Amino acid sequence: MPANLPPQARAAERRYIEAKTLPEKIKYLQEFISSIPEHKGNEKMRRYLRRRLAELKEELEEQKKRKSGGGGGGFSVKKEGAAQVALVGLTGSGKSSILDSTTNAKVEVGAHPFTTKEPIPGMLEFEDLQFQLVDTPAIFEGASYGLSWGSQLMSVIRNADGLMIVLDGYDPVGQYGTIIKELGMAGITTDMSSRKIEIERTTGGGIQIACTGRITCRMEEVDSILKEAGVRNAIVRIRGDAGKEDILGALEQTKTYKPSLILINKIDAYPEAPKEFSKLTGKEAYGVSAKTGLGLVNLGREIFRMLGIIRVYTKEVGGGPAAKPIIMRRGAKVIDVAKVVHSHLYKNFKIARIWGPSAKYDAEKVGADHELADGDVVEIRIK
Ligand SMILES: Nc1nc2c(ncn2[C@@H]2O[C@H](COP(=O)(O)OP(=O)(O)O)[C@@H](O)[C@H]2O)c(=O)[nH]1
Numbered sequence: 129m130p131a132n133l134p135p136q137a138r139a140a141e142r143r144y145i146e147a148k149t150l151p152e153k154i155k156y157l158q159e160f161i162s163s164i165p166e167h168k169g170n171e172k173m174r175r176y177l178r179r180r181l182a183e184l185k186e187e188l189e190e191q192k193k194r195k196s197g198g199g200g201g202g203f204s205v206k207k208e209g210a211a212q213v214a215l216v217g218l219t220g221s222g223k224s225s226i227l228d229s230t231t232n233a234k235v236e237v238g239a240h241p242f243t244t245k246e247p248i249p250g251m252l253e254f255e256d257l258q259f260q261l262v263d264t265p266a267i268f269e270g271a272s273y274g275l276s277w278g279s280q281l282m283s284v285i286r287n288a289d290g291l292m293i294v295l296d297g298y299d300p301v302g303q304y305g306t307i308i309k310e311l312g313m314a315g316i317t318t319d320m321s322s323r324k325i326e327i328e329r330t331t332g333g334g335i336q337i338a339c340t341g342r343i344t345c346r347m348e349e350v351d352s353i354l355k356e357a358g359v360r361n362a363i364v365r366i367r368g369d370a371g372k373e374d375i376l377g378a379l380e381q382t383k384t385y386k387p388s389l390i391l392i393n394k395i396d397a398y399p400e401a402p403k404e405f406s407k408l409t410g411k412e413a414y415g416v417s418a419k420t421g422l423g424l425v426n427l428g429r430e431i432f433r434m435l436g437i438i439r440v441y442t443k444e445v446g447g448g449p450a451a452k453p454i455i456m457r458r459g460a461k462v463i464d465v466a467k468v469v470h471s472h473l474y475k476n477f478k479i480a481r482i483w484g485p486s487a488k489y490d491a492e493k494v495g496a497d498h499e500l501a502d503g504d505v506v507e508i509r510i511k
């Protein structure tokens with residue numbers, strides 16, 4: 129985002145980013161676009177946002193059509209808990225069975241293919257968190273073309289915070305291939321490394337480049353491409369060799385990245401499947417059996433790890449830690465917590481005291497840039 133955005137534009141942007149429903153997203157994106165001052169430096173950004181707005185509107189239209197035509201229900205599931213995780217897999221792989229054995233949801237397990245016709249949520253408990261698992265209708269070859277429920281399915285997947293890819297131990301490699309192909313054609317990737325460049329917009333600090341690879345164009349070119357797109361403050365992460373096109377691609381965000389966990393189900397019948405899958409694909413997979421419960425007790429922890437989040441407990445001076453955690457991204461700093469809690473804490477931040485895994489000792493005094501760990505307690509002092 130341009131550094132010169134007025135405060136109301138920044139506020140609108142925040143509301144847009146945090147909006148959870150489609151109508152809300154549209155409303156706040158409209159507000160955001162109209163609050164960006166019209167000048168040349170902002171034009172690319174405005175163009176990108178307008179395109180995004182058109183996409184969202186289309187999606188909403190489709191949703192409405194489905195609702196009026198398809199006997200209700202709808203395909204977007206209201207988010208609840210710390211994160212929403214969509215179960216994705218071919219018919220019969222055991223998605224519904226897994227939801228049934230790990231959550232309170234009432235689901236129908238299929239004796240015949242394609243039993244699950246619409247997304248069904250259920251809450252999975254992990255320590256003091258709940259994850260919302262969403263059972264989806266099966267993915268199939270052609271889903272990405274929008275055949276049958278394909279487009280609805282993809283919109284549920286796009287809306288989720290993470291994916292649980294459920295493979296049948298009978299043919300995990302083949303099923304995985306189909307799923308990745310369909311997701312890819314729908315513009316969704318689960319492979320972080322395929323995104324050579326990630327641009328995370330920040331509120332200050334200019335352009336910071338974190339590079340674990342090689343840039344095949346000049347640094348000034350990177351800077352000018354970003355400036356032209358209206359990006360003045362961002363952390364740019366580059367992996368592998370990347371050139372100008374990759375930077376433009378990252379700006380266009382052609383593919384949506386979703387973190388994912390690969391589950392191989394039915395290990396009661398195919399105990400060797402996870403090992404063989406990993407050998408053939410080089411991907412880590414997690415063996416479970418919805419039938420016997422094998423592997424399912426640790427599912428919450430695996431989801432937590434996959435999502436890349438940490439829990440931070442705020443505390444007021446003289447008080448105890450909050451009962452409910454704030455969910456932050458791994459790598460979050462003390463100042464990020466201040467930002468989430470209240471702009472007042474952020475603007476007037478002086479120091480913080482911390483307890484827990486990232487503290488050298490109880491009540492350690494730290495600055496704004498201290499990186500937090502899961503389970504930390506933070507007390508923020510203001511000027
Ligand atoms: N042996 C075995 N069968 C399973 C397991 N999980 C599910 N099934 C069976 O696989 C079939 C499909 O299960 P379902 O949960 O409906 O799959 P979905 O289409 O992915 O939702 C059913 O007959 C289940 O009983 C498992 O862990 N082991």
Ligand SMILES: [Mg+2]
Pocket residue numbers: 223224225236237238243244263264
């Ligand atoms: Mg099912």
